[in-house]
Amino acid sequence: MTQPDQLPTTTTSLRLVFLGFFSLATILLIPLQSYLPGVACLLAAVACLLRDGDRTFTRRMSVLLCAIVILTLAPINTDTDDQHFMILGTVFAVLVLGPAVFFLKTDPSLVRFRFLPPRFRWLDVFYVAISVPMAYYAIKYYFHFNPDMATQWSLPAQKNSGESWRLIIGINAVGLWDELFFVNTVFVILRSVFPLRWANLAQAVVYTAVLNDMAFLGLGPLLIYYFALTQGSMMEKSGCLLYVLLVHVLVDVFLLEAIFAYYYPV
Numbered sequence: 001m002t003q004p005d006q007l008p009t010t011t012t013s014l015r016l017v018f019l020g021f022f023s024l025a026t027i028l029l030i031p032l033q034s035y036l037p038g039v040a041c042l043l044a045a046v047a048c049l050l051r052d053g054d055r056t057f058t059r060r061m062s063v064l065l066c067a068i069v070i071l072t073l074a075p076i077n078t079d080t081d082d083q084h085f086m087i088l089g090t091v092f093a094v095l096v097l098g099p100a101v102f103f104l105k106t107d108p109s110l111v112r113f114r115f116l117p118p119r120f121r122w123l124d125v126f127y128v129a130i131s132v133p134m135a136y137y138a139i140k141y142y143f144h145f146n147p148d149m150a151t152q153w154s155l156p157a158q159k160n161s162g163e164s165w166r167l168i169i170g171i172n173a174v175g176l177w178d179e180l181f182f183v184n185t186v187f188v189i190l191r192s193v194f195p196l197r198w199a200n201l202a203q204a205v206v207y208t209a210v211l212n213d214m215a216f217l218g219l220g221p222l223l224i225y226y227f228a229l230t231q232g233s234m235m236e237k238s239g240c241l242l243y244v245l246l247v248h249v250l251v252d253v254f255l256l257e258a259i260f261a262y263y264y265p266v
Helices: 013-029 035-052 055-073 082-106 122-145 161-191 196-214 220-238 242-263
Strands: none
Touching: 013 035, 013 055, 013 196, 035 055, 055 082, 055 161, 082 161, 122 220, 122 242, 161 196, 161 220, 161 242, 196 220, 220 242
């Protein structure tokens, strides 16, 4: 698939070094919170940009580096109180809308919110269909090997419809943001300057780092990384958000089912 505003340049060694430092900084700063080596990697990535000389490449990658800094400072957790909803919701909105607005003049077709596919493909439908059993068993065995996983989300001892709906809305809102940011923003920007393989590997690092910091521990990073790779690949092939959002909703349905089953067993 032809990417919007894709640079007609080859992937240089310097740019791969930048991608390495970018990925390391993401891991060190967000889930590991190792700030000294994380900042060192971030500065090394900036140095690579300064040496590159291509203003378009530098501009696009600078936006992603700024996003990593914002995520480092953001209170990423599963708290569902009103204040946290407001703060994290504002941060997430800025991370989705900010790059789109920033690129309006310089790269107007780069970050697009295309929800419907430009053409119908049975392969996309098959991908969504096969995701149902895959998501079910992935969540089932993930919670089996991490039995206290559900405690990453808090619910009262007695079932409360208000708190239950708050959790449902929160998880689905974060799921929507995941695809709008990790896939529609991070992946799309990376894909405009890197081949599919490198762009997808790097966006999956950002995807995994944030969700690991939020809640997904134990085997979570392995599952999230694989999931992120499939989502990036689907975005590349379908050219729209419809299918990646449908798959994420399916995953969230089984995730919510597992959380409620833990707190309120039948």
